[in-house]
Amino acid sequence: MKNKYSVFSLIKNALSQHENWQQAWGNPEPKKEYEAIIVGGGGHGLATAYYLAKKHNLKNIAVLEKGWIGGGNTGRNTTIIRSNYLWDASAGLYDHALKLWENLSQELNYNVMFSQRGVMNLAHNLQDVRDLKRRTHANRLNGIDAVWLNTEEVKKFCPIINTSPDIRYPVLGGTLQRRAGTARHDAVAWGYARGASEMGVDIIQNCEVKGIKRNGDIVEGLDTTKGFIKTNKIGVVAAGHSSVIANMAGLKLPLESKPLQALVSEPVKPIIDTVVMSNAVHAYVSQSDKGELVIGAGTDSYVSYTQRGSHNIVEETLKAILELYPIFSRMKMLRQWGGIVDICPDASPIISKTNIKGLYFNCGWGTGGFKATPGSGDLFAHTIANDEPHKLNAAFNLNRFVSGDLVDEHGAAAVAH
Amino acid sequence: MLDILHPNISNINKNNIDINLSEEKIKINIRGKNKEFFTKVGKILSIILPSESNTSSSNENYDVLWLSPDEWMVYFDENKNSNIFDQLYKDISSLKFGSITDISSQLICINIKGENIFELLSSGSPFNFEKFKNNVGSSTQTIVNHIDVILHHKSKNNVNLFVRRSFSEHLYEWLVDSSNFV
Amino acid sequence: MFLINCPFCGERDQSEFSSGGEAHIVRPKQPTELSDDEWAEYLFMRKNIKGIQFERWNHVHGCRKWFNVVRDTSNDKILSVYKMGEKPPVNYK
């Protein structure tokens, strides 16, 4: 690695007042032609390019990003990583990702600060208990660490939760995945960008795709704000805007794009050292390494590309937060923001070929794509390189909406993640 | 003897706000579109159904609130015309001119009056009461503290609030709590 | 929070409404005669437009009526509302 990061390189550079650091990734102009182009420079897109270069030996690759890399949902999410999904297909997909997360900092030589502080999902009614136990059993048998905690154990694991039986929806227990946790979202995009760039991938920012050129049912290239670029393989990973790109190729996707909101509090000294999610009352919270409480809200019910969203979503979420953590009432919201997520009818993603040759889509991650970043990139790269899905993403094809073989994760994923 | 059990709502008076469980009322949901429907209703109730949104019509016996272009609610004190429902049902629903549904127990009527009632409602309702409070007879369906309500501006600063029975205690408690802070 | 002009009740706060997604997706009159692909198209495939979208809203906490809205999803501006069964305004494409 020409620009290896370590404590030694920090010391060395400190001696020269940090004047000699090299660019983390390049800033090239687009070439005329690429073997493959990834549309979308978020975590998933950059990871796709990284694995295409690293595992499939494609060297002439470009990632096109209309703004700045990591500026979409990668930089806007609440960074929760877990793999305790219900169905085998989902569990396989997300646990593949989780295993990659566990070595990602070393693999990329970039500290993505993956923190395995555990993710706990709470149950607030009897059906929640059944659903979460079902998930816990499925996870255990799928080799995914998951344990059921009763109310006392929940309280012990996270003492600030209000587990009083007198609240509106008392905590009846919860499921805990200890390997789950959080990571530093920006670092994931930057780490993959740096890794991909070192293997020769062109990362082209401020380059918006304006059209997809086809010859019959085969793709030929992309019209962009930086001119036409030829290619026979296009992988679209443009979360939020997937339908916009699909429309350029004359495709409709089973997606709706909706604002998802999140907020952080002012930083305080560590007060919660895990991630707690609660679908029934719509609240989830963790604390960042800066000390901010990171709180995810729900999506709005309407299609919108504004990245704004309604105020009532935030209000409803904080209501639930105060129900579960009444000690946070005097904490202050520092900033709120929205991201645009594209949501599939079955709350599972699409990592798939299309009926246009050379055009691939990776989309529909809804509110929970961040956790899948490495796995998604790896499997999408496989799909693009081989023109066939990997067995771990075979179930996440587009045809499932025709056959009816959906991977319905509503029960387990509900509003969130 | 079958006792009537009212939701746990008592009379409250503070900060220029009176909150009372209203007298027992008959409420009838009436729906229809065709000419016969309007004629029949007009005849039976001696009233012309309000056709304008957010309004009501009243005579000495009945109040009729506009709910939607083909839906109204008639309400009146229980001791008056207790067979009017049967008559409406027989002449309209049975003859296929529309729909007549008794919703007397579906809704609880909470009467709120006093100078500060619109302040009170505004702590939980996004509805713009500017016009409403200046027009006696206005009616509207909206939300108060996340609960669906029908409001009827009966007389100056006197509003009948209709809420589904199962929500009524909760809403009442909220109204009482809110009246501390107007 | 949008201010939505219900064609029956007038301007109301968004919290009185629920969104019903894309408008003018007509339920096929003869579903049994459709192929799986055609049925999937009706069931799941959406334009999901960034820009001017025709969509349905329900004044669920008011008059309970469904109606259509023309809204620019890129800035959330509502350009027009019209009742069910009415023709969409022609000045929006």
Add this chain to the structure above:
Amino acid sequence: MPNYRIHKTEYIDETKRVSFKYDGKTYFGYEGDTLASALLANGIHLVGRSFKYHRPRGIVSCGAEEPNAICQIGSKKDLTEPNVRATELELYEGLEASSQNCWPNVKFDIGGINNFISPLIPAGFYYKTFMWPKSFWKKVYEPLIRLSAGLGKSPTEPDPDIYDHKYVHYDVLVIGGGISGIIAAKMAAKNNLKTLLVDDKKILGGSTIYQNNESIKIDDKLSNEWLKNEIQEIKKLSNLTIKTRTSIAAYHGYNFLLAKENLTDHLPEEKKKNKIRQRLWKIRAKKVVIATGSIERPLVFNNNDRPGILLSNSINKYLDYYGVTCGENIILFTNNDSAYETSISLHKKGIKNIIVDLRKSASSELIKQAESLGIKIYFNHVVTNTFGYRKINSLEIMKLSEDGNTTVGNKIRLSCDCLGMSGGWTPMVHMHTQSGGKLDFRDEDQVFLPKENSEYQISVGSCNGDFDLENIIDKTVNKINKFLDIDNQDYQDTNIICSKENDKRNIWLLPNKIPLGKTKCFIDFQNDSTAKDIKLALKEGFRSIEHVKRYTTTGMATDQGKLSNMHALGIIADTAGVKMGTLGTTTFRPPFTPLTFGTLVGRNVGKFFEVVRKTSMHEWHVENNAEFENVGQWKRPWYYAKNGENMHDAVQRESKAARDSAGILDASTLGKIDIQGTDASEFLNRVYTNAWSKLAIGKCRYGLMLNEDGMVYDDGVTTRISENHYLMTTTTGGAANVLSKLEDYLQTEWPELDVYLTSVTDHYSTASICGPNSKKILNKLFPNLDLSDENFPHMSFKEDKLENINCRIMRISFTGELSYEINIESKYGHSLWKMCIEAGKEFNLTPYGTETMHLLRAEKGFIIVGQDTDGTMTPSDLQMDWIVSKKKYDFIGKRSLYRSDTIREDRKQLVGLLTDDPKEILEEGAQIVSDIKSKPIDMLGHVTSSYFSPNLNKSIALAVVRSGKTMKGQKLIIPMENKNINVTVSDTIFLDKENKRLNA
């Protein structure tokens, strides 16, 4: 103790002395002070340590932009509050505040060691390290990083304070009560527009209210005198509501704004009790006038962060508003005229001061005034370094080169105890951009300005980039007249005299002889990001402003970059050689200043967190020891704990009683929809899977409703009341959704159908009596009703009266027992229930809850939608093919039942399970396998319902299992954590397969 309060002002009530504690020590201030002004009056500048390097930091400003003076307020576990800006907190008797992010104390802070290793910890250092050895991350590095997290401390007990919300609607909202806001509000209100004026301070007037320079006059009065007059005027306007201590937090679309009003934060603790602490105003305004003013910029030079270095205008405000001087020997460092106002004010109060001005020369009225007063001015000079650890004690200045890129000549060392800096003014465009407005960049004074105003909002005054008074007043008046479409003449003849600034010179990063890498030129004080951090980010390829911000954390502290964003942008632009206008700003996200969660939630906490729905019988259940289950928003009796039973015992007792004699269930929560219209039958045909046209009047039928995707959505019994009239029941949880879905189909897909739907869920209360003795009980209640099987068979309906009150009685059964559901108007529900209990006494009529109901129906293999289904089950999967009409042309979801996946034979299907050990009760949710050794283990399905049946004296369960339909009699395994349970697939009906009990 030194006293820096040097003169009286009308805003400080010197008759009201207020004592307060700071870091454990008692001090005094006066009513009218902020915590910051009181600290400064006591000579305290050092108030905190910075986040990363733990450098000593002092008060910098006097407002919301304050990055340093943030404190922990109070020490009680429930009332303490972190990160409160001392510059905004009004002083009150008994206030307790302490500094944050330092240990053991602010003067000696162990963390200060970070300042010495700062070369090793540049921006983004953690991305480059803490990776080896891998195992150290979790054990060593991460705990270390987390140890340094955060500033203040969260409360640890629930908040006793009350918060409230209120919706308001105005014609015009004016944000900001400075001079332009006051003018705008007056114009609007006088023209019959219902107007709201909000300002975050205690009193109106902005910065003009203490402006008392002779060269600035309006109608021959000092500007502050003139404005006080105006304030008196507007207070009389009946159309105008004025809210002080109220700040706009967010500006959403459609002119929906949130404002936070502080009601008790300025009161001593005993006066706060039982009052609303903060109120969130939810404002809808037809038009919004933004008059939020501007804030002064710092200047970026080496060691610009020492305590005692403030914004120049803040020094002025502390002096003229609070009567406090920030020092006795002050240097003002500026690139514009505003510092001269401060200088002249200081001079007049006898405070020695000199000016260092970046500009080569300048010649406005103000400068002439300063010169005539003999104030020393160093033009064309720059501060290159400052000295003093806990407070500034001196600094160095040097001459600037012609092009301003370097310094020339000799260092001049000047002593001082305070430095005021003014780098110009930044218009507060937050509200404009939050509303969706775009920005323009004005090169002349390097400011971002609202690009265009919409018909719904405009910016006036200095937030619009209009800086001198003449400009402010004239432009505001013109713009407001146009914006509101009025013709107000109030300010037509206003005569304004003010000093005009002629010369500008802006340098984002001031030159220095020392290499940048060895300097500490702070940009973001709180997050400790410096000019060299920004340059490092750029060097490493971070080009976008958002990248630089995130990499260096500039602008991400609790002040959200109010002081730092412009310099970060400026340095990026200069370094990258692009124009600032093209670089754009980072997004200004709500809220403008941090907003308490409590305020955002209002009174929707505790018992008002969410609606509780109760049936008419609720009180009886409470009196009879019911434990409740939450079903949606409803409270339903779960089981009745008689004589302190546990749930298992109660359910066993209840279940047995229901089958042996009689049981009674409150079924009022089931959704009920009244359906009328000539096409009611056709409508039901379309929404249910089975056929309805032939249902006779007076009969009931069970129906299954699907989603269009073919999956089971809801179920219930529907009764035909008359030719055109049905009563549909739905599940408790599904009631609202079913009604809304049916309305949707009626209004949008089938408008030709003459059908009306009306919810009557709350109109009826329902008591369901089941068991072999139920008929006898019914007979006691309805002696005139012929209950014979011939006259009143299963699945039929009768009307009868209970003491003159109409009842609808359905003979339907969810338990498999002979069973009647009595529906009565809800106001009599409680009475009905009591009468049933009374009538049933001799038959041991036993009230039972939802748990027993679930058990009883499971014995009969009846499904519960939502428990035995999960949105992936078709009727066929549930072994309910019998309910799907083959004849009907269409119904909701029909087409989906014939897709390639839904016709698969090996789908998961509902089966019964019997444990080999009849005492073993399976866990609901447990997974089912056939081969425990397969890898990966192949899960065939899961247990959906499981009970110990007292009537069968064994454990029973329902489950969904792959190809379950064909597996009857097969052995399967339930692998639990500590054991494997052997089960056999059975029929789903465990009891009374012949349905004999229905007619028992």
